[in-house]
Amino acid sequence: MARLFTALVPPEPVLDDLAAALGPLDSPLRAESRAGWHITLGFYGDGDDPVARTKWLVQAVDGLAAPRLRLHGFGTFPKVGWAGVEADDALDRLARAAGAGVERPYKPHLTLARWKQEEQERGRAALESLEGYSSPWWVATEVVLMASTRTAEGAVYTPVARCVLSGV
Numbered sequence: 001m002a003r004l005f006t007a008l009v010p011p012e013p014v015l016d017d018l019a020a021a022l023g024p025l026d027s028p029l030r031a032e033s034r035a036g037w038h039i040t041l042g043f044y045g046d047g048d049d050p051v052a053r054t055k056w057l058v059q060a061v062d063g064l065a066a067p068r069l070r071l072h073g074f075g076t077f078p079k080v081g082w083a084g085v086e087a088d089d090a091l092d093r094l095a096r097a098a099g100a101g102v103e104r105p106y107k108p109h110l111t112l113a114r115w116k117q118e119e120q121e122r123g124r125a126a127l128e129s130l131e132g133y134s135s136p137w138w139v140a141t142e143v144v145l146m147a148s149t150r151t152a153e154g155a156v157y158t159p160v161a162r163c164v165l166s167g168v
Helices: 012-022 050-061 089-097 117-126
Strands: 003-008 039-046 068-077 080-087 109-114 142-151 154-164
Touching: 003 050, 012 068, 039 089, 050 089, 050 142, 050 154, 068 109, 068 117, 080 089, 080 117
Parallel strands: none
Antiparallel strands: 003 039, 003 142, 068 080, 080 109, 142 154
16 A cells, blocks of 8 residues: 655756765665655555545645755764755745644655664764765755555655646
């Protein structure tokens, strides 16, 4: 069963820039596939109806401004490493409209790697190349409703719908 969530997907030049700054990650760190790099807005869980969620999302983001943002620095949660996000106020409004911040405070980020608890320090050290990093700025012109399916190799993300945002 797929889990649904909404996300912003950085454009290819931003992903290229991040990949160059990050470099390869060593095992036992499980690098998130570049194809899966995204900034989550709202998470809806298992069993959510894609058709109903798409209708809801179109209404929720209707008329909202497209945020201007960039990737900036890095951080970690337990067992997860990420690139940070710097953005204008439109990102916060968009994230709240998409359901972010309901269960926990919203911390925009792009997940880069996962690791076992005992690898926390090694994981953090692997991301130190992003200390002081800033990607080029971009405007996120659409919100993507995604389905996440677990496989033996990790999650596979599939776009379900796209909602275009208003200009800035």
